Amino acid sequence: MLLTLLALAAGQTVPPTAEGWRDAWIAGATARIERACAREMNSPEPLESKQKGWRERFLESMGLHPLPERTPLQPVITGATETEKFKVEKIHFQSCTGLYVTGNLYLPRQVKAPAPAVLYVCGHATQVREETGPDGTKAKVAYGSKVPYQHHPALFAENGYVCLIIDTLQLGEIEGIHHGTHRLNRWWWHDRGYTPAGVELWNAMRALDYLETRPEVDHSRLAVTGRSGGGATSWWLAAADKRVKASVPVAGLSDLRGHVIQGEMAPNRPGCITGHCDCMYFHNVGGLDFAHIIALCAPRATLLGNSDKDPIFPVGGYRRPAALARQAFAQSGKPDALALMETAGGHLDTPELRQGAMSWIDRHASGLPSHDLCNRKPAPLDPKCLKVFATLPADERNTNVDEWFVPKAIHPVPDKAEEAQLWLATQPDRLRNQLLRTSFAHWPFNHQTPPRLLSSQIRGQRCLEKWSVEVEPGLELPLVVDSPTGKQSTKTVRVRIAPLVEAEANLGEFPANNPGEVVVNFAPRGINPNTWPETHSDPDGKPRNHMTRRRLALVGATVESGQVFDILQMARVLENIPQTIGIPKVLQANGTMGVNTLYASLFTRGPVRLQLDGLPASQKEGPHYLHVARWLDVPQAVACSRATSVHLSRANPDEPGWKWLEAMARLAPESFRLEYP
Numbered sequence: 001m002l003l004t005l006l007a008l009a010a011g012q013t014v015p016p017t018a019e020g021w022r023d024a025w026i027a028g029a030t031a032r033i034e035r036a037c038a039r040e041m042n043s044p045e046p047l048e049s050k051q052k053g054w055r056e057r058f059l060e061s062m063g064l065h066p067l068p069e070r071t072p073l074q075p076v077i078t079g080a081t082e083t084e085k086f087k088v089e090k091i092h093f094q095s096c097t098g099l100y101v102t103g104n105l106y107l108p109r110q111v112k113a114p115a116p117a118v119l120y121v122c123g124h125a126t127q128v129r130e131e132t133g134p135d136g137t138k139a140k141v142a143y144g145s146k147v148p149y150q151h152h153p154a155l156f157a158e159n160g161y162v163c164l165i166i167d168t169l170q171l172g173e174i175e176g177i178h179h180g181t182h183r184l185n186r187w188w189w190h191d192r193g194y195t196p197a198g199v200e201l202w203n204a205m206r207a208l209d210y211l212e213t214r215p216e217v218d219h220s221r222l223a224v225t226g227r228s229g230g231g232a233t234s235w236w237l238a239a240a241d242k243r244v245k246a247s248v249p250v251a252g253l254s255d256l257r258g259h260v261i262q263g264e265m266a267p268n269r270p271g272c273i274t275g276h277c278d279c280m281y282f283h284n285v286g287g288l289d290f291a292h293i294i295a296l297c298a299p300r301a302t303l304l305g306n307s308d309k310d311p312i313f314p315v316g317g318y319r320r321p322a323a324l325a326r327q328a329f330a331q332s333g334k335p336d337a338l339a340l341m342e343t344a345g346g347h348l349d350t351p352e353l354r355q356g357a358m359s360w361i362d363r364h365a366s367g368l369p370s371h372d373l374c375n376r377k378p379a380p381l382d383p384k385c386l387k388v389f390a391t392l393p394a395d396e397r398n399t400n401v402d403e404w405f406v407p408k409a410i411h412p413v414p415d416k417a418e419e420a421q422l423w424l425a426t427q428p429d430r431l432r433n434q435l436l437r438t439s440f441a442h443w444p445f446n447h448q449t450p451p452r453l454l455s456s457q458i459r460g461q462r463c464l465e466k467w468s469v470e471v472e473p474g475l476e477l478p479l480v481v482d483s484p485t486g487k488q489s490t491k492t493v494r495v496r497i498a499p500l501v502e503a504e505a506n507l508g509e510f511p512a513n514n515p516g517e518v519v520v521n522f523a524p525r526g527i528n529p530n531t532w533p534e535t536h537s538d539p540d541g542k543p544r545n546h547m548t549r550r551r552l553a554l555v556g557a558t559v560e561s562g563q564v565f566d567i568l569q570m571a572r573v574l575e576n577i578p579q580t581i582g583i584p585k586v587l588q589a590n591g592t593m594g595v596n597t598l599y600a601s602l603f604t605r606g607p608v609r610l611q612l613d614g615l616p617a618s619q620k621e622g623p624h625y626l627h628v629a630r631w632l633d634v635p636q637a638v639a640c641s642r643a644t645s646v647h648l649s650r651a652n653p654d655e656p657g658w659k660w661l662e663a664m665a666r667l668a669p670e671s672f673r674l675e676y677p
Contacts, residue, residue, distance in 0.1 A: 108160050114217055122165065124171065142175055180402060223365040234252075239294075303356065305353050411632070435625075448572065494586045
């Protein structure tokens, strides 16, 4: 197996390890996105036009394009408590039907309506108590993230603001999940286009909708702030929703380089992504760097707050994108609307950061006089005064939000030949374009180089050649061609795509099916013996199980989407190898690699037949491509294939997903050749 890879970003040879292959690819992808971001920031195109495209790409990456329906909020106030300086209402509303958002609305005692309002979004802190119920049994009761963060809305309310604080999805009274890919191996979130960051953003947008229903609130003076995970959400909201007049994201900021590049935080730790759950990340099908997110806030007032020794959000991670985004603020005519607030300390909620946030919002959103907080925190309220639900609602859909929040593609089983023909006439090109726009957007189609012959040897009546295929700049993969010698007529090239164990040592173990057949053995990136490892141990010995797939998603890719491109490039290269030029090809693969081969056939040209064994009806267990389930699944991919025929062995022929394909084959048999064993 070849072990040659040049680092795209640094131009240096990478040590011949699987980690080297992976990390160099991620570094190269990061560098490409950074260069594209810089070009876009420097473009003379009108800012509003650029922002329209950036915002669409951002929402697409969040799983929010198009935005969900704004269903009735159905707000309910379940109680209230009062102090000398403010009143607290316990509220819940539904951002989607059944998706409950719990929160507290802090109202100044002397409200001069309509007053400026602040949305405070929480980070990763909560309060859970073990309590005894009426029947004497003990159970854990969640009070939500609004409890440990309560001093923030209290300070705003004491100083004349209406402030709504909302619980996060995972750390609310109804406890959802933020850690699907972080620790639960829910890699199908990538397929579905689902990230809890999208839910947190949508809940925050609907929270602004709720604030606009309150007579105490001046709609023209809305601000948002939060720290850590709430820093990220406040950033998302200011970028996505123009109603935000001033924002102060605190301690939740980094760019791609800070998140995924080794050494940015510490040696042997590949970026700060290792310390964060899924609510911090979108799936980067939009090819964005985080400077785009800051630039989407222009010309509205944006203060980025951080501490100089924050171990999980290093300073370079917000200085770099802020420097680049300044061009957008300058283009908007308000260069001073973007500022940095950097204070001394670690990942802490310091008085200096709280004072800076208050002063910025005072200046840019409220019209109120500037306030001096004097390092003070209001006395905390009893969590029972802040809890919204006495009993959790039976119709909640928070706990399974990942299964429904982002719509999945639905292709009804056709009943008539006209329906099947219409689908085949209108859908394949549309679906290919959607895949190229999202799932496979990172493919470097323009990279085509001839293969290199490395060695050749004769074994009896067969000639064994080793070739090198450069599928991307600097990324070379092995190709082994086993062809007949002499005057035998070659009628077929059989390409075996599989994880070949010790390929070079076992060349003689891949005999042709018949003496005249050419056999090609090919192993795409990231599989045995060069598997891209998922696990990694930090210097403290703590294992991390998401070193490859989570980092790749943040640069717009998956291992398997790269493997699809490798197969596609390999099929092209065969037209440059003498023994395979102009001869019909049979691509043969099993299981998930068979699905990769199937998707490659959507974009191949020329006479290619597929022989695919053990295919699943759904990709939920893999292979995984970003957002693919928004468009199609395996049966539809078969119908979209450009192969001259598809010989298909199904892992479970009784799975409901195959009924669609069976109906298509029955109603439109002349449109594609589908063969079942």
